[in-house]
Amino acid sequence: xxxxxxxxxxxxxxxxxxxxxxxxxxxxxxxxxxxxxxxxxxxxxxxxxxxxxxxxxxxxxxxxxxxxxxxxxxxxxxxxxxxxxxxxxxxxxxxxxxxxxxxxxxxxxxxxxxxxxxxxxxxxxxxxxxxxxxxxxxxxxxxxxxxxx
Numbered sequence: 001x002x003x004x005x006x007x008x009x010x011x012x013x014x015x016x017x018x019x020x021x022x023x024x025x026x027x028x029x030x031x032x033x034x035x036x037x038x039x040x041x042x043x044x045x046x047x048x049x050x051x052x053x054x055x056x057x058x059x060x061x062x063x064x065x066x067x068x069x070x071x072x073x074x075x076x077x078x079x080x081x082x083x084x085x086x087x088x089x090x091x092x093x094x095x096x097x098x099x100x101x102x103x104x105x106x107x108x109x110x111x112x113x114x115x116x117x118x119x120x121x122x123x124x125x126x127x128x129x130x131x132x133x134x135x136x137x138x139x140x141x142x143x144x145x146x147x148x149x
Contacts (some may be wrong), residue, residue, distance in 0.1 A: 049107030
């Protein structure tokens with residue numbers, strides 16, 4: 001077996017994943033315990049809460065989630081009366097999604113929790129670190145595939 005100097009603990013995709021998992025666990029407990037939601041469900045809920053009526057395709061583009069995951073999340077949120085669907089008058093394949101009153105209440109509750117939780121995470125960094133982190137993550141999140149192979 002050959003040895004190499006590859007350090008998994010410093011591999012950027014691994015670090016990003018670890019940071020995402022650690023930083024999201026506590027918030028995950030909130031939306032799961034309060035509303036029985038999965039990660040994709042709260043992401044759909046937040047997109048509709050922030051942007052209003054959207055299609056599943058709109059959410060997929062913004063959230064960078066696969067359409068199958070969005071479809072399952074929308075189905076569960078609809079069954080639980082957080083989201084309602086309306087067929088497009090011109091294209092029956094398209095559904096417009098909106099939050100119900102119950103969905104808006106859940107969104108407002110979780111939005112307040114999310115703001116407090118984000119602040120508690122950012123309190124661990126000084127102002128310069130927080131700004132640099134946001135800039136770096138924004139660049140990585142919006143980067144085009146590198147075509148590295």
